[in-house]
Amino acid sequence: MNNFMLHTPTRILFGAGQIAHLASEIPSGSKVLITFGGGSVKKNGVMDLVYTALKGVDISEFGGIEPNPTYETLMKAVALVKAEKIDFLLAVGGGSVLDGTKFIAAAVFCNDDPWNILQTHGTTIKRALPMGSVLTLPATGSESNNGAVITRHATRDKQAFHSPHCQPVFAILDPVYTYTLPARQTANGVVDAFVHTIEQYLTYPVDAKVQDRFAEGLLQTLIEEGPKALKEPENYAVRANVMWSATLALNGLIGAGVPQDWATHMLGHELTAMHGLDHARTLAIVLPSLMNNKREQKHEKLLQYAFRVWNIASGDEDARITQAIAATRRFFEDMGVPTRMRDYQLDGSSIPALLAKLEEKGLTHLGEHQDITLEVSRKIYEDAR
Amino acid sequence: MNNFMLHTPTRILFGAGQIAHLASEIPSGSKVLITFGGGSVKKNGVMDLVYTALKGVDISEFGGIEPNPTYETLMKAVALVKAEKIDFLLAVGGGSVLDGTKFIAAAVFCNDDPWNILQTHGTTIKRALPMGSVLTLPATGSESNNGAVITRHATRDKQAFHSPHCQPVFAILDPVYTYTLPARQTANGVVDAFVHTIEQYLTYPVDAKVQDRFAEGLLQTLIEEGPKALKEPENYAVRANVMWSATLALNGLIGAGVPQDWATHMLGHELTAMHGLDHARTLAIVLPSLMNNKREQKHEKLLQYAFRVWNIASGDEDARITQAIAATRRFFEDMGVPTRMRDYQLDGSSIPALLAKLEEKGLTHLGEHQDITLEVSRKIYEDAR
Numbered sequence: 001m002n003n004f005m006l007h008t009p010t011r012i013l014f015g016a017g018q019i020a021h022l023a024s025e026i027p028s029g030s031k032v033l034i035t036f037g038g039g040s041v042k043k044n045g046v047m048d049l050v051y052t053a054l055k056g057v058d059i060s061e062f063g064g065i066e067p068n069p070t071y072e073t074l075m076k077a078v079a080l081v082k083a084e085k086i087d088f089l090l091a092v093g094g095g096s097v098l099d100g101t102k103f104i105a106a107a108v109f110c111n112d113d114p115w116n117i118l119q120t121h122g123t124t125i126k127r128a129l130p131m132g133s134v135l136t137l138p139a140t141g142s143e144s145n146n147g148a149v150i151t152r153h154a155t156r157d158k159q160a161f162h163s164p165h166c167q168p169v170f171a172i173l174d175p176v177y178t179y180t181l182p183a184r185q186t187a188n189g190v191v192d193a194f195v196h197t198i199e200q201y202l203t204y205p206v207d208a209k210v211q212d213r214f215a216e217g218l219l220q221t222l223i224e225e226g227p228k229a230l231k232e233p234e235n236y237a238v239r240a241n242v243m244w245s246a247t248l249a250l251n252g253l254i255g256a257g258v259p260q261d262w263a264t265h266m267l268g269h270e271l272t273a274m275h276g277l278d279h280a281r282t283l284a285i286v287l288p289s290l291m292n293n294k295r296e297q298k299h300e301k302l303l304q305y306a307f308r309v310w311n312i313a314s315g316d317e318d319a320r321i322t323q324a325i326a327a328t329r330r331f332f333e334d335m336g337v338p339t340r341m342r343d344y345q346l347d348g349s350s351i352p353a354l355l356a357k358l359e360e361k362g363l364t365h366l367g368e369h370q371d372i373t374l375e376v377s378r379k380i381y382e383d384a385r
Numbered sequence: 386m387n388n389f390m391l392h393t394p395t396r397i398l399f400g401a402g403q404i405a406h407l408a409s410e411i412p413s414g415s416k417v418l419i420t421f422g423g424g425s426v427k428k429n430g431v432m433d434l435v436y437t438a439l440k441g442v443d444i445s446e447f448g449g450i451e452p453n454p455t456y457e458t459l460m461k462a463v464a465l466v467k468a469e470k471i472d473f474l475l476a477v478g479g480g481s482v483l484d485g486t487k488f489i490a491a492a493v494f495c496n497d498d499p500w501n502i503l504q505t506h507g508t509t510i511k512r513a514l515p516m517g518s519v520l521t522l523p524a525t526g527s528e529s530n531n532g533a534v535i536t537r538h539a540t541r542d543k544q545a546f547h548s549p550h551c552q553p554v555f556a557i558l559d560p561v562y563t564y565t566l567p568a569r570q571t572a573n574g575v576v577d578a579f580v581h582t583i584e585q586y587l588t589y590p591v592d593a594k595v596q597d598r599f600a601e602g603l604l605q606t607l608i609e610e611g612p613k614a615l616k617e618p619e620n621y622a623v624r625a626n627v628m629w630s631a632t633l634a635l636n637g638l639i640g641a642g643v644p645q646d647w648a649t650h651m652l653g654h655e656l657t658a659m660h661g662l663d664h665a666r667t668l669a670i671v672l673p674s675l676m677n678n679k680r681e682q683k684h685e686k687l688l689q690y691a692f693r694v695w696n697i698a699s700g701d702e703d704a705r706i707t708q709a710i711a712a713t714r715r716f717f718e719d720m721g722v723p724t725r726m727r728d729y730q731l732d733g734s735s736i737p738a739l740l741a742k743l744e745e746k747g748l749t750h751l752g753e754h755q756d757i758t759l760e761v762s763r764k765i766y767e768d769a770r
Contacts (some may be wrong), residue, residue, distance in 0.1 A: 001399075001400070001622060001625040001626065001629070003399060003400025003401065003402070004397070004400060004401060004706075005396065005397065005398050005399070005406075006397040006399065007396045007397070008393050008394075009392075009394040011390065011391070011392045012386075012389070012390065012391040012392070012641075013390050013392065014388060014389050014390070014641070014642060015386070015387065015388025015389060015422050015642070017388070018388060049647075050463075092643075117589075118479075145747075207622040207625075207626070208626070209602075209605075209606040209609065209610065209626045210602060210603060210606050210626060210630055210633060211631050212497070212602075213598070213601070213602025213603075213605060213606065214598075214599055214602055216598070216602075217594075217595060217597075217599055217601075217602055218595060218598075219599065220598060221594040221595050224594065227593065237386060237592040240386040240592075240593075240642075241386065241592070241593070241594045241595060244386070244595050244642075245594075245595055248595060253638075256397075256399070256604070257399060257629075259398070279695025293394065
């Protein structure tokens with residue numbers, strides 16, 4: 001096991017009706033800005049519940065944070081926060097609203113160009129507004145970690161940052177709020193959480209038995225519950241298991257003390273930035289191809305994954321790995337998430353441009369061994385057509 | 386899954402050499418009291434490392450906190466804290482030192498009789514000194530939770546309390562510090578962590594798939610690594626896996642949203658208070674007998690436990706449960722922890738007195754169904770002779 005520092009201070013309030021505790025989680029006398037996305041929270045009643053819970057609190061609103069939240073949109077919120085002297089941010093929505101709100105929280109105190117927050121991956125953040133969330137889409141884990149991914153529309157640039165100052169104070173996770181999610185968002189969330197887990201698990205063994213078993217437990221749960229969430233959208237137990245899995249997939253716990261990959265995310269980000277594909281869909285395209293291309297380097301963990309997660313025990317080692325990769329692809333497809341570029345009307349002609357973007361960002365040595373060079377990335381993209 | 390609130394704010398610094406970060410975890414200018422136990426930390430070099438890491442810091446010491454820390458001893462530390470105007474407590478040791486230090490932290494601000502902290506189970510705590518720890522014995526999980534168990538020597542009374550004010554700020558977990566543990570303490574720690582996990586797992590199903598799999602992952606890891614820790618005391622990976630399992634067994638994570646039992650602990654506490662047995666040994670005595678006596682109420686989870694943890698798949702349901710209970714007993718015995726009262730020269734003649742103590746404390750309806758009445762407790766004790 002590698003050395004690690006783990007800090008998971010976000011207070012989790014999980015379960016039906018937990019919004020009743022919302023007011024007591026926000027310092028009294030706060031001027032609160034509620035941030036949200038396309039407005040589904042206004043249609044499905046969640047925003048009404050927030051207002052009821054916060055009766056008497058001074059509230060402003062900022063809506064319209066898009067999937068893959070953009071710098072351009074968020075800077076409007078920064079102006080609003082300054083104008084209205086907001087001192088607490090409440091994100092009501094999914095990972096994009098969360099991520100965008102983290103950026104707002106930090107950018108408010110930024111004296112130079114706030115895009116520098118992304119350029120420096122958050123290391124220059126010295127202060128941020130406190131924030132909490134009412135989560136409506138389990139997927140990114142952003143509700144209890146300190147990372148965010150922001151896109152600059154003007155340059156089609158997608159970058160990540162992390163800062164302990166941007167760790168949400170609390171997260172309200174009510175599985176009932178996810179009943180009305182469109183199937184596509186439910187599926188995307190399950191795939192996203194699954195790949196987050198894989199990025200921290202499917203590398204090479206460092207004898208971290210607990211982390212391995214926790215990761216396998218999340219993968220098994222998502223495999224069992226994901227398809228059920230599509231078929232029985234109002235099954236509370238299923239929604240609860242998916243929601244809790246997604247949070248734990250990226251709160252630092254399973255990644256503590258183990259090597260991490262994240263190349264699937266890096267290659268996927270470029271597909272989103274260039275072609276506007278849903279984040280999770282890019283992961284479903286890249287991951288099976290990456291697994292196959294790195295089957296030698298990931299040999300031991302792929303065998304463990306095949307056996308413990310998919311119960312694949314017969315055939316020679318290579319055949320078992322092939323079966324596990326096929327099972328992964330089938331799981332994504334069963335969730336209604338296609339796994340080939342061609343399924344999204346992409347013929348691969350943009351691959352040189354995708355590689356140029358990776359190179360421009362210095363992403364020329366990715367993965368747990370930093371051996372996913374541009375040449376390997378090309379092969380991964382090409383095999384994913 | 387049941388509703389839950391989960392807050393795990395203790396910062397974990399895990400791995401060899403993490404003590405190098407100790408000074409930066411303590412507010413500068415603090416007057417620090419180092420609390421410790423019987424003095425093994427002075428012999429094995431850990432205290433020297435603490436002093437080296439805290440060079441220049443104003444330090445006092447309070448040693449002699451015993452296993453099952455007593456009110457009488459701890460009140461001496463409270464007097465010292467007041468006299469020396471201490472403002473940070475650093476526990477260097479295992480769970481008893483941690484628990485005792487939590488009591489000191491709260492009792493310092495107690496205007497009435499500090500034993501009331503125990504009588505009210507911590508609910509009256511409004512404030513406590515900040516504290517951190519350098520852990521030397523993985524077992525209780527006290528390093529990252531807000532609970533403690535204190536014994537009053539004069540009355541042989543053993544009571545628990547919890548308070549968010551007593552949550553340690555940080556914990557340094559260096560597996561190397563556990564290399565020199567006596568085999569008995571290593572074994573006790575493994576059994577303690579194992580039973581902590583069981584108390585939160587072996588109840589009845591509430592479709593909490595992640596919590597179940599995480600608990601099973603901890604149990605499997607302890608079963609695999611526990612005996613190795615006895616045979617290869619300086620195997621870093623083994624010690625690391627045991628240490629991390631013990632912390633995660635009782636930081637709130639696996640118990641979030643699921644029913645909990647804790648009757649084994651309640652019955653065990655009385656054995657310790659009356660006969661001075663090691664805490665873990667009392668658990669090893671009580672648990673197999675409790676499992677057998679509650680096999681009907683715990684039927685489903687016992688079958689799941691048999692299959693997933695022990696790989697027991699053959700025989701009828703009752704036979705599988707019997708095998709799983711036998712495997713549990715064998716595991717404790719293999720760890721060098723006997724599982725019958727007679728192994729500790731107890732013939733059961735104290736059972737009426739043990740039951741009287743339970744009754745005196747109102748512990749007349751224990752377990753996840755509160756159906757472990759005094760009559761059931763009697764049966765559990767009797768079958769454990």
